[in-house]
Amino acid sequence: MAGAGHAPGRGWASKRMRDSLMVRVALLLTLAMLPIGIIMIGQTWRAMERNSEIFASTLLAQTSAIVAPEREAIHTTMGVAGTLAGALEALDPPLGACEALFARAAQENPRLSFIGLIDMDRITRCNTTDTERDFRERPAVRKMFAQAEPTISFTARGAVTDQPVIIFAEPVMNPQDGLRGFVVVSFPVAGLGFESVPETGEQATVVTFNQDGEILTTSGPGTAVAPQMPLGVALRGLVGSPPVTFRARTAGGEERTFAVVPIVRDRAYALGSWSPVTGGASGGTWFTGATLSFPLIMWAVTMLVALMALNQLVLRHVNALGRRMRSFADIRRIYRPAESRRAPTEIRDIDDAFERMATQIIRDEADLENALREREILLKEVHHRVKNNLQLMSSIINMQVRKVHSDEARAALRQFQDRVASLASVHQALYQEPSLTRLRVDVLLEDIVAQLATLGSADRSGAEVVRELDPVTLMPDQAGPLAMLATEAVVNAFKYGGPDASGDFRILLKLALDGQGNDLRATLTVENTVASEGRENDGTGLGRQLIAAFASQLDARLEEESRADRFIVRVTFVPALFDPAENEPPTTGAQP
The missing domain is CATH 3.30.450.20 (PAS domain)
Known part of the structure; x- marks a missing residue:
């Protein structure tokens, strides 16, 4: 029995894709390019870091350039405040000298809006306005004295100029008393x-x-x-x-x-x-991603070019060769597409080798087919001649039967004629079958029983022969013994059978198959009715011996069952296995 085919599933398709040449080459190229890709990414990363450093340096330089006027003003003002504080610490001048010192500093630095010394009581008496001013209520002054260190601050409304100013405070120290006060210098923001x-x-x-x-x-x-x-x-x-x-x-x-x-x-x-x-x-971020993706883009382009070249130069020609091989395997067709002429030399050499091999296979198959045909013709001729000789023997026996007057001799010759006719039927079936390796035994038994019914009717008239034959194909080694066994069993049924109590004389010939695969069994059953008054068995027992011998050749189990109104012979055996496709008649030879 042929097993049902299974279509390839997703797992098979996935494995086929993984094992394809394209995927394997892609993996090998990826491994080969991996060190280069790592080096490229490292160099790209270092270039990005260098670019970031240059970018940071550029921004710092540009920012520094933008605030250059403020830097100049702040450093100048800090220098003035520091110089004046140092002069006061060293000279400790009186009020008039102090005011003259501050006036000269303001004259040399016209951008300054105010210069003054704030004493420890938060009052300035020495300043460029020649006016005593009280800063005790100013939060910035209180914070300045609390910190007691140089400070820079901004106020939106200066106490002297009533404008936004930047104020620089430099502490004035006394070696004996410590902090004496702060030199305060301011300049307007509007000038920057x-x-x-x-x-x-x-x-x-x-x-x-x-x-x-x-x-x-x-x-x-x-x-x-x-x-x-x-x-x-x-x-x-x-x-x-x-x-x-x-x-x-x-x-x-x-x-x-x-x-x-x-x-x-x-x-x-x-x-x-x-x-x-x-x-x-x-x-x-876009620039970073684009820069780092450059090695990946290079890998993708390289893979694309390599795989396109692989497909163009190798894979498409290999696939075309595969299609040619499948076509040759299926229908024995040999062809060569025009594109194969543009294939590389190595692929063309493989194509030429395949064509030579395929041509040689077709020639060998043709020679083998001719030899098999000649063998079949010879075997059919042998079977035909054997059948003719057996029919000639049957005719001679029939002529002898007409001349014999003894009933016993006539019955013996008739039984021998039945056996010869059965053998002739087997050889005729082999001669007529398209294949010499198998026989439809149901058709063979039909012919044999038809002949026996005709011969038996002379001895037992009115017998009804019932045939229940399943289509069964056997090899000649089994078909011959089975035909001879059926002949002996049917002959015995005609010879020793008879009408039952109802007056019907019936003979049943049944051939059936049961099971499948290794459990397949074939059963031949010959059943005949028996006369109710019984009949004396005056035979020699040769028929039963032949049935047992044929059953032994079939390696079969022989069973005999005798009932009140019928007698049954049953033979069960295992049909020899062969390719079920051979049950179909052979087709013509393969197309070159």
């Missing part, structure tokens, strides 16, 4: 101007702040600067840091780059807020 961005002219958002994180100046109105400041970053936390850049999101939701530049270390700093790409330097 931020420079444009070098090379681009772009105006950045820049603020300056003191050591307490208080904003001193801005590059624009406060309302415009506030949205450009880093969100969640306190200016006080930037005090003391070296020149540095960082990225942060602003209060306005924009991600920007910030540069911190010290103006006076630990006292004044500048913070520049820049767009993500400024002055030709790149620092965005």
Whole structure:
């Protein structure tokens, strides 16, 4: 029995894809390019780091250039304050000399709006306004004396100028008494101007702040600067840091780059807020991703070119050769597509070798088929001649039967004639069958029983022969003994059977198959009715001996069952296995 075919599932298709030449080459190329890719990524990363360093240095330099006017003003003012404080500590001049010293300093630095000495009682008597002023109620002055160190601060409304000013306070020390007061110098913010961005002219958002994180100046109105400041970053936390850049999101939701530049270390700093790409330097996430993806793009392009070349030069020709091989295996067709002429030399050599092999196979198959046909013709001729000789013998026996007057001799000759006719039927069936390796025994038994019924009717008239024959195909080694066994059993049924109590004389010949595969069994049953008054068995027992001998040749189980009104002979055997496809008549030879 042929097993049902199973269509390939997803697992088979997946394994086929994994084992394909394209996938294996892709994996090998990936492994081969992996060290180069790692080196490229490392070099790209180092180039990005170098680019980031250049970018940071550029922003720091540009921020420093923008606040250059403030740096100059702050350093100048700090120098004036420090010089005056040092002069007061060294000379301890009287009030008039003090005022003259401050007046000369103001004359040399016209940008300064106020110079004065605030005593320990928070009152300035020596100043450039020639007026005593009381600063005891000023919070900034109280904070200045509380810290007792140099400070820079901003006030939106100066006590003297009534304008926004930046105030520098330098402590004046006395070797005996310690702190004597503070030299206070201020200059107006209105006089400062931020420079444009070098090379681009772009105006950045820049603020300056003191050591307490208080904003001193801005590059624009406060309302415009506030949205450009880093969100969640306190200016006080930037005090003391070296020149540095960082990225942060602003209060306005924009991600920007910030540069911190010290103006006076630990006292004044500048913070520049820049767009993500400024002055030709790149620092965005997109740029980083694009740069790092360059090795991947190179890998993808290399793989694409390599696999396209592999497919163009090898795979498509190999696939075409595979289709030719399958076509040859299925229908024995040999063809060569035009594209194979453009294949590489190695592939063309394989194509030529395949064509030579296929041509030789077809020739060998044709020679083998001719030899088999000649063999079949010879065997059929042998069976035909044997059948003719057996029929001639049957005719001679029939002529002899007419001349014999003894009933016993006539019966013996008739039985011998039956056996010869059965053998002739077997050889006739082999001669008529398209294949010599199998016989339809149901058709063979039909012919044999028809002949025996005709011969038996002379001895037992009125017998009804019932045939229940399943289609069964056997090899000649089993078909011959089975036909002879059926002949002996049917002859005995005619000879010793008879009408039952109802007056019917019936003979049943049944051939059935049961089971499948290794459990397949064939059963031949010959059943005949028996006369109710019984009949004397005057035979020699040769028929039963022959039945037992034929059953032994079939390696079969022989059973005999005798009942009141019938007699049964049953033979069960295992049919020899062969390819079920051979049950079909052979087709013509393969197409060259």
